[in-house]
Amino acid sequence: MKCGKVRRKLVAYLDGELGERQKKLIKEHLEVCDGCRKEAEILIRTSCFLKGWKGVKPSLDLEAKFWQKVFSEEKRYLSPRPILKMPRAVFSTVLLGVLAAGILLGVFIEKTLSWRTARFWEEEYVSSSGLDSFQDFPSGSLCEAYFNLTFKEEENSP
Amino acid sequence: MDIDAELMLRFKQGDVSSFEKLMRKYKEQVVNIIYRFIGDRDEAEDLAIEVFLKVYKSAKAYRAEAKFSTYLYRITVNLCINELKRRKRHKSVSLNNPVASKELSSPVSILEQREREALVKKMIDTLPPTQRIPLILQVYEGLSYKEISKVLGCSVKGVERRLYRAKTALRKKLEPYLRSQK
Numbered sequence A: 001m002k003c004g005k006v007r008r009k010l011v012a013y014l015d016g017e018l019g020e021r022q023k024k025l026i027k028e029h030l031e032v033c034d035g036c037r038k039e040a041e042i043l044i045r046t047s048c049f050l051k052g053w054k055g056v057k058p059s060l061d062l063e064a065k066f067w068q069k070v071f072s073e074e075k076r077y078l079s080p081r082p083i084l085k086m087p088r089a090v091f092s093t094v095l096l097g098v099l100a101a102g103i104l105l106g107v108f109i110e111k112t113l114s115w116r117t118a119r120f121w122e123e124e125y126v127s128s129s130g131l132d133s134f135q136d137f138p139s140g141s142l143c144e145a146y147f148n149l150t151f152k153e154e155e156n157s158p
Numbered sequence B: 001m002d003i004d005a006e007l008m009l010r011f012k013q014g015d016v017s018s019f020e021k022l023m024r025k026y027k028e029q030v031v032n033i034i035y036r037f038i039g040d041r042d043e044a045e046d047l048a049i050e051v052f053l054k055v056y057k058s059a060k061a062y063r064a065e066a067k068f069s070t071y072l073y074r075i076t077v078n079l080c081i082n083e084l085k086r087r088k089r090h091k092s093v094s095l096n097n098p099v100a101s102k103e104l105s106s107p108v109s110i111l112e113q114r115e116r117e118a119l120v121k122k123m124i125d126t127l128p129p130t131q132r133i134p135l136i137l138q139v140y141e142g143l144s145y146k147e148i149s150k151v152l153g154c155s156v157k158g159v160e161r162r163l164y165r166a167k168t169a170l171r172k173k174l175e176p177y178l179r180s181q182k
């Protein structure tokens, strides 16, 4: 293996990321090549130096902060829509107004309907009871006799 | 299926204690990935909370197709990238401050641990995000190239190329200090 190719593969070799065959070839090269061996050494020292950055320990209240955020988001999600968020006094007034309007509308509709219904039933009753065609009793029936009798009585009466 | 994916599925079915276990297990990794990427501890913690909030909210859609850690790291990385874009839009603190030459003048052997950490942090900040993220996942979280490729959604070769560039760049920058450290 040539030095150039070894150098390009050196980082992956030191990270333990090469297959067995390539690993063997590079290992053999490093045993005989001073330049590449020195390069490998300095890369190892670079990695050690980088690992000296220890990082940080998370704060003890990180989880508490997380749950606080979860609850505040859930609360926001579950809270009422803006229209219901108006002040209590305003909300009550609006609600009363809506109720009053509803009652008034109800009364109006009820009145209109009941007047029309009454007329309808009146007409229906008159036609169905046969009083608008009272002369059509079957001849010889008891109804005709009764009608003739009362009709004549009314005619004869002063 | 890995045990963490099982915990996540149990949480999906309503067991909140499974989610708590996952958060307890991974919070340090998540905070540190973000911290090493954006460089601010408090912000890293706030963003870590956002990561877990995303996991919490998307539990219903969770399917154990990959390792849970891969899923979690992907969310973390996406959040880091979004944060970087947001900062660029608002032109806030530069994440790529080049290391001033005078700050690098002392040999590594006489640097205090805190100074060494600051030096590493600044060195890593000089890398483009496309190299910085795989470097953080590989060096500090111990992820394999294959795992990184799954997190980033790129090929293993792509990861190898990025890490080669990142590490050789850092090696060049650190060489004077590393030689004095013998």
Ligand SMILES: [Zn+2]
Pocket: A002, A003, A004, A006, A029, A033, A034, A035, A036, A037
């Ligand atoms: Zn060589």
